[in-house]
Amino acid sequence: MLRLVHSLPGLFAAVLVMVLSITGAILSIEPVIERAGSVIPESGRITVASLAAKAAEKRTELERIVRTPSGAVIVYYFDGGRPRADRIDPRTGSALAPHAPSEFTQFVTNLHRSLLLGDGGRVVSGLGAFAIIVLSVSGVMMLAKRLGGWGAILRPIRGTATQRWHSELARFAVVGLLISGLTGCYMSLATIGLIPDGSGVEVATPEKVNGGPRLAVAKLRALRSIDMNDLRELSFPYAKDLTDVYGVTTAHGIGRIDAATGAMLTFEPHSTSRQIYETIYMLHTGQGLWPLSFVLGVVALTVPILALTGVLLWWRRRKTSPRINGNVGAQSADTIILVGSEGGSTWAFAATLHAALSKAGHMVHVAPMNGLSTSYARAERMLFLTSTYGDGAAPATANRFLALLSRSRVVLPFAILGFGDRAFPKFCNYAVEVENALRIKRWPTLLPTHRIDRQSAQSLAQWSAELGTIIGTPIALDHVIARPKTIRFSLAERIDYGHEVQAPTTVFRFVVPQPVSRSGSLRRLLQRKPKPPKFAAGDLVGIIPPGSNVPRFYSLASSSVDGMLEICVRKQPGGLCSGYLHGLAPGGTMDAFIKPNPVFRPARGKAPLILIGAGAGIGPLVGIIRQNAAHRPVHLYWGGRHPTSDFLYEGELSYYLSDRRLTRCRTAFSRLTRSLYVQDRIAMEAHVMRDLIKNGAQVMVCGGRDMAGSVASVIDGIIKPIGFDLAKLRAEGRYVEDVY
């Protein structure tokens, strides 16, 4: 719902909001320039009487003196019948420059407030300001939810580059945007006349005017008591009409002054609505508050980027949202699949499962979890595929599910597949919550709840195979998964380790193919120029072994700038893909694609890195060390079996130690007389670890799940006494894992 509130106005108002913000940013320069070009004397120095006297010394027939909110003083007068206006130095009365309002500024102002469309355009502009409010509020609420609550709103943001640009900029700009949006909305309402702005007050003409010979302006008592910085406008009486009076508008009100006696004849204080309007006008335009103007201008410049990244994010989500062919109605289906998804990726799995079950002869109904029906006439089982949103919350399509369930009478055998990211402390929390709720309702269990880290097609295939056995229909998931677009890589070299310790592990180096643009000039013009694949150590490569459509993911041990694609793979007994790879000779090929893994990256900067891995998990860590030309401190902890057999990358690591790309290397071997695992080595160096973490080090762990679990509990024990908390480090992106 929140997402809908955010995306709909975002899409409809994107262009409008961009026009408002770009013009707004241009206009924000003006108060800064105007302030820079004005002389503002201290309060209490110059009275309006002396200002007017100085201005009058050099000019005949003064008409008006205006002090703008930014502090510029402008004198309107007639010079031999010709109307003139000067910006003056208030201390001397001499002209600084002739005053001529810029046509460009006027044009931009009109574009900003009415899109050059007159009063109708002002309404549209006002709606644009309202859209900014709606987008800011809904956006910041979504962000808080995603980061795990309002207390976590300043935490680092994870996700793709587009997501991070969108969220980081929005977080930076949201307060300013709210100020601009709210004040802009108010000003539009005031201009249209729906809110009183207190202008247009009629000041009655004074009845008793002396009409005698006029005093010099310097001698007018009423003007001598008004400070120049309080002045808004002073209008002079006509020379020909002796009963005419001075009109003065100050910060406090509007008055009329007898030209012969210098007495204030009437004074009408400003109404509250006018004072409110003036404050809001100042907040919106920054006139009279130039630092704010500068800030709001900078903030406005983020809006075009926010709009473009926002539309891009929406488009990507739309592209990955479900298109389920042949979805059966809820009442005629035997199998119900309910989906809890935030971004849409879970839907892709639901669609795959739907296709596989349908192919096996089942009648399958797919719906969001919020679409739980009150009855299912023919259903035999219900399958839940659900992600977890942020810190353990329900995803968008399931946020009403528990409430619906508590009122529901449906009871069906169920199985739950939970998707999540182990980086979050409450991994797959929502799936567990759903399971507990179903158990309370006495739903029978088909399969124990299965939790999947990241989004692995392989795990899904495994789960559905188990499901197939239980329900008595083999599910051939393999054949319905759309084969991703792959590139063919050929093996350049391989380095084998670990045969002697029954852990055959090999470093494979593949040539990165350089795509050649096809001949045929028309085609070349129409097609985008093909680019070689780009990747960094820690990204994933999805390899599709012959005889399968399901990709297996491996962590990359090289970056594209290294000029090769490197992976380190241990041969699994009976493993289809690892077996295939281990059978490759140089020149042999594999079909694969790159999947970015932005979470597992060294943070920017010079803070130390602690790299921890075991076995083949060293691959991405070596890739990171290889890229450390800046010589930031890097501490590697690695565990293997025996130093003479499976010391992966031994030669390369000692070279990196000598050229300072690697600061320290600590190993642990389990098959030596004194058997050590990597977590034991870390425990032995607790003091080093504490010092590094205190100095802002980032920890990156790569390897098997069990090793990662042991390392995490050892490190948690080490840093607790110095006041750090592993969950907090994880949330800050200072403890990241790549686990399989």
Place this chain on the structure above:
Amino acid sequence: MKKALTTLCLFAGLALPATAEARTLTLNTTLNNYGGNGAYLAIYLTDAQGKVHSTLRVAAPKAKYYSHLREWSRGSAAARRPIDGVTGASVGSGQTLKVSVDVADALIDAGYQIRVDSSVENGRDNPSEIVVPLARAAAATPVAGKGYVKSFRFDM
């Protein structure tokens, strides 16, 4: 039926000025190319002392800016009401406002003046930038303003 109605309206229109013993004035106000937003204008009659007698035309859609038409807005509320009840849009830079209004015969050649006040946003206010006597002798003679009005002429 429709035709009859049209005829009736036509007669009513013709008959009305005759009964009030009035004369139709055509006012032509051409603005300079000053380049800003549309100008607010007030065209009105004053007596010989400059007191507002009645309003011929207000080209100013928003009443809250009336105070910028300074001379005219000092008049009483009754005097500020346009005599034909029409207030129009503001007049753009370089454009001409042409209006026809009916003025009682008794006011012509009786010391009354036609005046024009003008004002432009972020520009200046020009009170009484045009002052011409409402006299047969002054008709059909263009007068230049000292502010935004390039020329003003009335015909009768």
